[in-house]
Amino acid sequence: MPVEEEFDYIVVGAGSAGCVLAGRLSEDPATRVLLLEAGPADNSLWIHLPIGYGKTMWSPTYNWRFETDPDPNMNGRRIYWPRGKTLGGSSAINGLIYIRGQREDYDHWAALGNAGWGYDDVLPYFIRSEGNQRGADAFHGADGPLKVSDIGAKHELIEAFIEGAQQIGPLSVKRTEDFNGAEQAGAGYYQLTTHQGWRCSTAKAYLDPAKGRSNLRIATQALATGLVFEGRRAAGVRYTQGGAAKTARCRAEVLLCAGAIQSPQLLQLSGIGPRAVLEQRGVPMVHELPGVGENLQDHLQIRLGYECAKPITTNDQLNSWFGQAKMGLEWLLHRTGPLAVGINQGGCFMRALADANGQPVAATPDIQFHVATLSADMAGGKVHPWSGFTLSICQLRPESRGHIRIRSRDPAEPPEMQPNYLATELDRATAVAGVKAARAIAAAPAMRPYVKREIKPGPDATSDADLLEFCRNNGATIFHPTGTCRMGSDPLAVVDARLRVHGIGGLRVVDCSAMPTLVSGNTNAPAVMMAEKAVDLIREDATAGALAR
Structure with a gap:
């Protein structure tokens, strides 16, 4: 050799x-x-x-x-x-x-x-x-x-999500401009490596x-x-x-x-x-x-999909020639718009797992949200033909090994x-709590005008057992x-x-x-x-x- x-x-x-x-x-x-x-x-x-x-x-x-x-x-x-x-x-x-x-x-x-x-x-x-x-x-x-870099333009849907995260009772979090500063908890726009x-x-x-x-x-x-x-x-x-x-x-x-x-x-x-x-x-x-x-160890991503009541999503732009041309022109002329942002624009760090009185039990955020102004069957997949958005959650500190x-x-x-996801009771309970928190934000007053229907898990998933089964059948890596x-x-x-x-x-x-x-x-x-x-x-x-x- x-x-x-x-x-x-x-x-x-x-x-x-x-x-x-x-x-x-x-x-x-x-x-x-x-x-x-x-x-x-x-x-x-x-x-x-x-x-x-x-x-x-x-x-x-x-x-x-x-x-x-x-x-x-x-x-x-x-x-x-x-x-x-x-x-x-x-x-x-x-x-x-x-x-x-x-x-x-x-x-x-x-x-x-x-x-x-x-x-x-x-x-x-x-x-x-x-x-x-x-x-x-x-x-x-x-x-x-x-x-x-900051995400340049504010998005109507992300703004509604940030406001909705402040309207869900004991689990509410404030708006934040910096997830990497003195405190992580809050809802806001992500900064990107762009x-x-x-x-x-x-x-x-x-x-x-x-x-x-x-x-x-x-x-x-x-x-x-x-x-x-x-x-x-x-x-x-x-x-x-x-x-x-x-x-x-x-x-x-x-x-x-x-x-x-x-x-x-x-x-x-x-x-x-x-x-x-x-x-x-x-x-x-x-x-x-x-x-x-x-x-x-890995973060298990649970993605909730929604049809949006307004044609303001990236799905709408990608599903029309005019929308695609507008996106391309925006990037070519100004280096801005969806082509310069990627997928997820906003997010939230919150304490979702709660006790019998609805009070959060973790000392620091135990759930992270990624909010995408598009929807697809899987991350990186072809977008749906309707106006859609995605709320994905992951448990921040899983016990599973x-x-x-x-x-x-x-x-x-x-x-x-072998990731061995959801192997502990804490991980299972936190996953279900995260899904419930996402649903709570989607149902908050600020978000109601934007939610036409929940596609996943869907209205038939009502009990904790239903939601856990949804997590088992649909959970995926968030690449960590x-x-x-x-x-x-x-x-x-x-x-x-x-x-x-x-x-x-x-x-x-x-x-x-x-x-x-x-x-x-x-x-x-x-x-x-x-x-x-x-x-x-x-x-x-x-x-x-x-x-x-």
Whole structure:
């Protein structure tokens, strides 16, 4: 097998975290970096146009198009799991929403024994990464690479939703202008990772400025197949490109950024993982780490569909030639309108699970809403022929845990993916409470003029049992798998608080798989934060190692 020249760092996966690492580490001209990406370059217009999310959702070129194993808690259904397969990874095909989570999420990470990951520790990295059009303040950055923009025009339907969320009694939340400020709770418009009408993926933000550097090599269509070890240290990566098997070696570290599905998959293929899984698949054991691939968490999305009483939805625009032309012209002339926004414009964070007196029981929001001014049978699907909108809810901190396990020694075979949704009573109760909360907002005085009929779940779904069955039959991922190489110091932890793999030198995992628990919201911004922090950790350890020598 031919051996390529050595690098200081090899980054596996050019996704939300990998692009950050490659861009930042290559800022030092004395540091040589190789970035491996299994997919192609991000050349499609549909990647860069915000509304192109609907096209890339099913693209065999830019999307892994994974499917879970049958989930017993979802009536044996397989759930479609799209993941990005291009420069930028899932940040190139996601819904663009910029949400960080709650202060309590990160303080909980620290309380679990992960020093340096409390909210006050990570806030500077959120700020460092962020280029918010509103400017800088105590919570936001203005000069970071990841551009964050407001949704320009207010929408009549979103305004009605925001007002309706204030009219539902004990569960009501106030209007908010910033879900990422002092408090997450509230209803309002999302900010998006867009800039002047274009998507701002991490490839655009961090990789494009670095592409001309002679010390950075970007290898696309390069599928990592295994790690190379020298004793108990990672010394390189095996990969295939153009039908040829190749090996790259590194002097410092291998940085796994392949995501919550493929980072544990690559570790298991390389002999790091649960003994029983590796023995069953015939993989020689390099280092036993029983937690690799375990602790899988995801946000289960429940989508309620409505027919709108007024022809003001994106369905109406997409279903007419005039509407399509108007959308196109708006974007071409001003870089505004639906093409510049994507799918979900507004949302809400609220406490939906209530006690017998109707009072919320969670200390912080336990449900997130995404409000889309369109409706379809599934996310990214063809819009309905009627005026429609969608209220989707997800439980923010699910208790259910699943797993990722390789099926064979073939790196090209997708692993076993078992999310195990709705496995606990809390998760089931919160899902039902979320559906009820969505219905309450839809029935609020502000929303009544806009609701012609509820399509899903529909008027026949009346009891809690009916609503739970609706969740089982219709729930889907909201694209936030995490936790499969979790941070910690207990026997099931995979990486330490510096993201170094336990028991193996020269190897870190830097992506959402390292999250010990799922954050309360969308995961792209936290993934970028984790990578920004990891850059400092990597540089600190390199300096300490040089001084020790």
